[in-house]
Amino acid sequence: MGTRTEVLVIGGGSTGCGVVRDLARRGVDTTLVEKGTLTNGTTGRMHGLLHSGGRYAVSDQASARECIEENRVLRDIAGHCVEETGGLFVKRPEDDEEYFQEKLQGCRDCDIPAEVLTGAEAREREPYLAKDVEKAIAVPDAAVDPFRLCVANAVDAENHGARVETHAEVTDLLVEGGEIVGAEVTHESGKGPREHGTPGEVEEIYADHVVNAAGAWAGRIGDHADLDVAVRPSKGVMTVMNTRQVDTVVNRCRPKGDADIIVPHETACILGTTDEEVGDPEDYPEEEWEVDLVIDTLSELVPILQEARTLRSFWGVRPLYEPPGTGTQDPTDITRDYFTLDHEERDAVPGMTSIVGGKLTTYRMMAESITDHVCEKLGVSATCDTADAPLPGSERPGDLEAAMERFGLRSPVARRSAQRLGSRTEDVLASCDPNPVVCSCEGVTRAEVRDAIDDSGTDLNAVRIRTRASMGNCQGGRCAHRMAAELHPEHDEATARAALDELWAERWKGQRHALWGEQLSQAMLNRAIHGATMNRDNDPARTDDAVDWDAFDGGRSDAGEGEVGEEGIHGD
Numbered sequence: 001m002g003t004r005t006e007v008l009v010i011g012g013g014s015t016g017c018g019v020v021r022d023l024a025r026r027g028v029d030t031t032l033v034e035k036g037t038l039t040n041g042t043t044g045r046m047h048g049l050l051h052s053g054g055r056y057a058v059s060d061q062a063s064a065r066e067c068i069e070e071n072r073v074l075r076d077i078a079g080h081c082v083e084e085t086g087g088l089f090v091k092r093p094e095d096d097e098e099y100f101q102e103k104l105q106g107c108r109d110c111d112i113p114a115e116v117l118t119g120a121e122a123r124e125r126e127p128y129l130a131k132d133v134e135k136a137i138a139v140p141d142a143a144v145d146p147f148r149l150c151v152a153n154a155v156d157a158e159n160h161g162a163r164v165e166t167h168a169e170v171t172d173l174l175v176e177g178g179e180i181v182g183a184e185v186t187h188e189s190g191k192g193p194r195e196h197g198t199p200g201e202v203e204e205i206y207a208d209h210v211v212n213a214a215g216a217w218a219g220r221i222g223d224h225a226d227l228d229v230a231v232r233p234s235k236g237v238m239t240v241m242n243t244r245q246v247d248t249v250v251n252r253c254r255p256k257g258d259a260d261i262i263v264p265h266e267t268a269c270i271l272g273t274t275d276e277e278v279g280d281p282e283d284y285p286e287e288e289w290e291v292d293l294v295i296d297t298l299s300e301l302v303p304i305l306q307e308a309r310t311l312r313s314f315w316g317v318r319p320l321y322e323p324p325g326t327g328t329q330d331p332t333d334i335t336r337d338y339f340t341l342d343h344e345e346r347d348a349v350p351g352m353t354s355i356v357g358g359k360l361t362t363y364r365m366m367a368e369s370i371t372d373h374v375c376e377k378l379g380v381s382a383t384c385d386t387a388d389a390p391l392p393g394s395e396r397p398g399d400l401e402a403a404m405e406r407f408g409l410r411s412p413v414a415r416r417s418a419q420r421l422g423s424r425t426e427d428v429l430a431s432c433d434p435n436p437v438v439c440s441c442e443g444v445t446r447a448e449v450r451d452a453i454d455d456s457g458t459d460l461n462a463v464r465i466r467t468r469a470s471m472g473n474c475q476g477g478r479c480a481h482r483m484a485a486e487l488h489p490e491h492d493e494a495t496a497r498a499a500l501d502e503l504w505a506e507r508w509k510g511q512r513h514a515l516w517g518e519q520l521s522q523a524m525l526n527r528a529i530h531g532a533t534m535n536r537d538n539d540p541a542r543t544d545d546a547v548d549w550d551a552f553d554g555g556r557s558d559a560g561e562g563e564v565g566e567e568g569i570h571g572d
């Protein structure tokens with residue numbers, strides 16, 4: 001079966017979502033295909049730092065300038081995806097004074113607002129900073145929610161006529177006469193509403209141009225047409241702590257190295273990271289030493305991290321690109337810049353452009369530059385407006401405060417709900433009465449869970465990503481089953497059970513790396529509640545045998561006459 005589009009974008013991470021939005025807003029008929037859910041790749045496994053540029057102010061000033069520019073743009077167009085945490089670059093006694101001064105000067109050179117704080121002033125902002133932190137540079141770092149950001153881009157693209165297909169994997173490129181003319185896409189049976197592809201179907205999508213935005217997988221897409229896209233995937237660990245030990249992004253002020261950043265994100269802090277080249281973006285070792293390293297090293301900055309409860313760890317893979325001939329051995333030396341590879345110019349294979357490298361913070365700018373490039377090829381003269389047009393949900397920021405008042409919810413729940421829902425707050429929260437909190441760790445109400453189910457169907461992991469339900473201290477222990485219950489009565493029991501199993505499997509994946517101290521107790525409690533009390537480890541509903549309810553009414557099978565059994569049957 002063949003379909004047509006002007007541009008086919010491969011990959012639903014921040015880059016692909018940014019590109020499809022930009023193209024659609026310029027009136028180009030565009031289709032995006034993503035093999036998993038949106039943010040399935042690196043975008044869903046990053047730190048959540050909206051860079052101020054401070055990090056690159058010494059080593060790469062061009063990137064630093066791009067970061068501060070886009071940092072300002074995203075605060076404007078996607079305020080509901082950004083938390084204004086601020087950031088600190090802190091100096092310990094063993095850190096180099098000269099480097100501290102270079103960082104400060106670098107920030108000023110790049111137009112990044114930077115203020116020097118004494119150790120005492122820094123501790124006033126962040127009381128858990130180590131006593132021997134000597135001083136700090138305050139910069140406008142922030143926390144960004146990559147899930148909401150990508151979804152908002154995709155929704156805006158759809159509102160402008162784009163087709164966005166998830167669970168749709170490019171399994172081959174279509175090449176005719178030496179030119180790439182589209183891709184073969186295999187539709188999978190992933191959860192969520194599916195408006196276009198039928199699971200199991202193979203669709204040939206013909207396009208005037210293909211954009212390869214597959215991140216760390218971009219090389220594999222290139223392989224389908226014998227194109228060498230030299231992505232060098234580099235893994236990094238992030239470890240999630242149970243509370244916000246800091247409310248500000250805390251960076252170590254030193255040239256480079258592992259384990260030098262703490263990002264407060266929602267109810268947690270995310271520690272990171274490492275930088276190790278891997279051969280395969282999906283299959284690489286998740287190693288204990290990486291987790292130990294981030295906790296031990298970052299405890300030098302914030303000592304209570306050593307005693308804090310570790311919830312889980314996860315890994316992401318950087319889509320680093322090394323231009324031919326560079327031959328860098330150390331992945332930390334590979335540039336974080338992005339590259340547009342026009343395969344017509346580079347390889348004499350027209351029809352496709354690959355976009356590799358970059359950062360989430362600069363995704364919109366990257367998208368603008370690729371879209372300019374593609375529009376030039378297609379002869380489209382419309383200009384980019386994505387730096388000024390607000391993303392869905394970010395209009396009318398005043399709605400946030402008003403909604404808190406109107407729904408009379410306790411302020412943290414209302415504030416967080418409103419942050420997540422943006423301008424949809426009123427409609428969503430009013431849709432459910434009563435509206436109890438389903439996930440108490442994250443303060444997620446039933447209305448939000450149901451709203452996410454309306455969009456994501458039975459995929460409770462997609463509901464989790466949209467709402468944060470099950471992502472807190474208990475990792476779903478107290479709410480996973482409540483989330484599954486919200487699928488009823490639209491979905492049958494077997495579907496709800498399967499969805500709960502999938503959610504559990506996903507929750508367990510990261511907890512495996514945090515099984516000590518209080519989190520071990522929590523995991524044991526979760527097992528006791530769900531495995532034993534709710535019988536999930538020996539679920540009678542999974543067998544074909546009907547449950548013998550009479551046996552329950554009749555009491556134990558070995559009970560003697562006139563004992564419990566008789567009382568049970570004739571008691572009333």
Ligand SMILES: Cc1cc2nc3c(=O)[nH]c(=O)nc-3n(C[C@H](O)[C@H](O)[C@H](O)COP(=O)(O)OP(=O)(O)OC[C@H]3O[C@@H](n4cnc5c(N)ncnc54)[C@H](O)[C@@H]3O)c2cc1C
Pocket residue numbers: 010011012013014015016033034035036037038039040041042043044045046047048049050051168169170171213214215216217221234235236237238272273315316317318319357358359360361362
């Ligand atoms: C540890 C770590 C921490 C980071 N922290 C930050 C940070 O704090 N701030 C920041 O700005 N940046 C950060 N980054 C960088 C940032 O996350 C990435 O640069 C960005 O998310 C890359 O987005 P992308 O869209 O290019 O790639 P991806 O998000 O990986 O998207 C590519 C998509 O292509 C899909 N795909 C692959 N193959 C196919 C196929 N055959 N068919 C269809 N789809 C396919 C994948 O499923 C994936 O969803 C971090 C990166 C790492 C690894």
